[in-house]
Amino acid sequence: MNAPSACPSPSVAADEAPLQFPIYLDYSATTPVDPQVAARMCAYLTEKFGNPASSSHSFGWEAKAAVEKARKQVAALVGAQAGEIVWTSGATESNNLALKGAAHALREAGRGKHLITVSTEHKAVLDTMHTLERAGFEVTYLQPQADGLVTVEQLQAALRPDTIVASVMMVNNEIGVIQPIAELGEICGARGIVFHVDAVQAAGKIAIDLRALKVDLMSFSAHKIYGPKGIGALFVRHNPALKLEAQIDGGGHENGMRSGTLATHQIVGMGEAFALAASLLDEEAARIRILRDRLWQGLKALPGVVLNGSETARIPHNLNVSFDLGGEVSVAGQLLDIAVSAGSACNSANAAPSYVLTAIGRPAALARSAIRFSLGRYTTAAEIDYTINTLHQLLQA
Known part of the structure; x- marks a missing residue:
């Protein structure tokens, strides 16, 4: 991987960089902090270290201004208003705040107690639902269907008079498929159902316009988009009828929705990462799509290769394939100098087959043999070619 490791100036462009090991093809698990992001953050660790809640001196004023600038940067990428962005510690907290906060508030208001989600959601949603x-x-x-997608008809059939919240992730973290969020949102909006979307794997990869989408709550994370770990955000649409019950008690920060001293340096990093993603979105997606297609063309001719998830309704950055080798053989474990995932990073220690692949009908052997290749900003053609050649050597030996 060719990304710098700390706060220095950027390295050579990815297409010009020499092949280095180990090769990193696990960008869906996490991304390196972009050098431009790291450089912005450093000053807020050592010099501009004020508390944004300190309103009586310049240190606090400067920190608050940086926080509000970052709020605007995050909002701009997704077509939201700055005041609709609530800072959290990451997408897991955002999902918890959205789902628990809305569900408890709506039940308290006598609206109902029925929730809808998808069996292939991230654990941060599924465990919250449990x-x-x-x-x-x-x-x-x-x-989901065999291609990993849910349909409008499925959502409509699940609705009840007491349905209050539906939660569907925009892009699946394992197989990279893009759910029909616009159509699902229309159904929820027409029924007055709060619609939450986990957009962690979508932000910065595909266009999101919350001015057009009928989405009430949307979760984001910085570390999936070349920002720092430990910081995320929740979009909460301006709507007097939309109330969230806070999950953290304290000083009433973030309009009472999330108490706690704001981590200015991390927030600045998330804002810079989202602004950078906005400027690179189309160019980066086009370049990565070419590399992803190159990888797929190099692998699809191998015996027993099966693509997991829709071939068309997916982000350019993801390729999830299984290897039908006649037994439960882990190909991922043999790629010693290539960092890939056998599933979600959150479930990598679990020996059970991927619940996502099981849900779309893959038998246990295929589910266990799956590899998620996720490409990113620093992926090069040389890395893709090396990966293809390595797999050919392994599987045709």
């Missing part, structure tokens, strides 16, 4: 079930809510888990 917690809500233990609190007396009822949850319907939609089963």
Whole structure:
């Protein structure tokens, strides 16, 4: 991988960089902090270290101004208003705040207790739903089609008079498929159902316009988009009828939705990362699509290779394939100098087959043999070619 490791100036352009090991093809798990982002953050660790809540001196004023600039930068990438962005510690907290906050507030208001989600959601959503079930809510888990997608008809069939929240991720973290969020949002909007979308794997990779989408709540993370770990955000649409019950008590920060001293340096990093992604979105997606297609063309001729998820409704950055080798053989474990994932990073220690692949009908052996190749800003053609050649040597030996 050719990304710098700290706060220096950027290295050579990815297409010109020499092949270095180990090769990193696990950008869906996390990304390196872009040098431009790291450089912006450094000053807020050592010089501009004020507390944004300190309103009586210039240190606090400067920190608050930086936080609000970052809020605008995050909002700009996704077509939101700055005041609709709530800072959190990451997407897991954003999902918890969105789902628990909305569900409890709506039940308290007498609206109902039924929730809808998809069985292939990230664990941050699924485990939150399980917690809500233990609190007396009822949850319907939609089963995706063989291509990993859910349909409008499935959502409509699951609706009940007491349905209050639906949650569907925009891009699946394992197989990279893009759900029909616009169409699903229309259904929820027409029924007055709060619609939450986990957009962690979508932001900065595909266009998002919350001015057009009927989405009430949307979760984001910085470390999937070349920003720092430990910082995220939740979009909360301006709507007097939309109330969230806070999950953290304290000083009433973030309009009472998320208490705690704001981590200015991390927030600055997230803002810079989102601004950079906005400027590079189309160019970067086009370049990565070419590399992803090159990888697929190099692998599809191998015996027993199966593509997981829709071939068309997917982000350019993801290629998830299984290897039908007649047994439960881990190909990923043999790629010693190539960093890939056998599933979600959050479940890498679990020996069970991927629940995402199981949900779309893959048998256990295929699910266990899957590899998620996820490409990013520093991926090069040389790395892709090396990966193809390595797999050919392994599987045709």
